[in-house]
Amino acid sequence: MGCMESKPKRELIRIVADKDGHISIDPTGKAAGRGVYLCPSQECFAQARKKRAIKRSLEIEIPEERLDQLFEELRAYEKKDS
Ligand SMILES: [Zn+2]
Secondary structure, three states, X not given: OOOOOOOOHHHOEEEEEOOOOOEEEEOOOOOOOEEEEEOOXXXXXXXXXXXXXXXXXXXXXXXXXXXXXXXXXXXXXOOOOO
C-alpha cells in the first residue's frame, strides 16, 4: 500500500490505528482498526512517510515524533534480502 508495491499480505507489515488514534505495528495483521500495509523495511516506511501515505491511509494526524518511534520499532521486523 504505502510504497505501491503489490506483494502478498504475509510479506508485508501492518501498521494499525485503533479507534483512539493510537498507532502501532501489528505483526499479526489482525488488530482492530484501520491499517496500512508496508514492506517490512525502513526504506519502504521512509518512502511512505515522505509521501504522507501513512497519514492518508489511516486518515488521522500522526505526530512526527510517533513516526520516528515507529521507524525505530520497524527495525525489529525488517527482513534482509539474502
Ligand atoms: Zn514497500
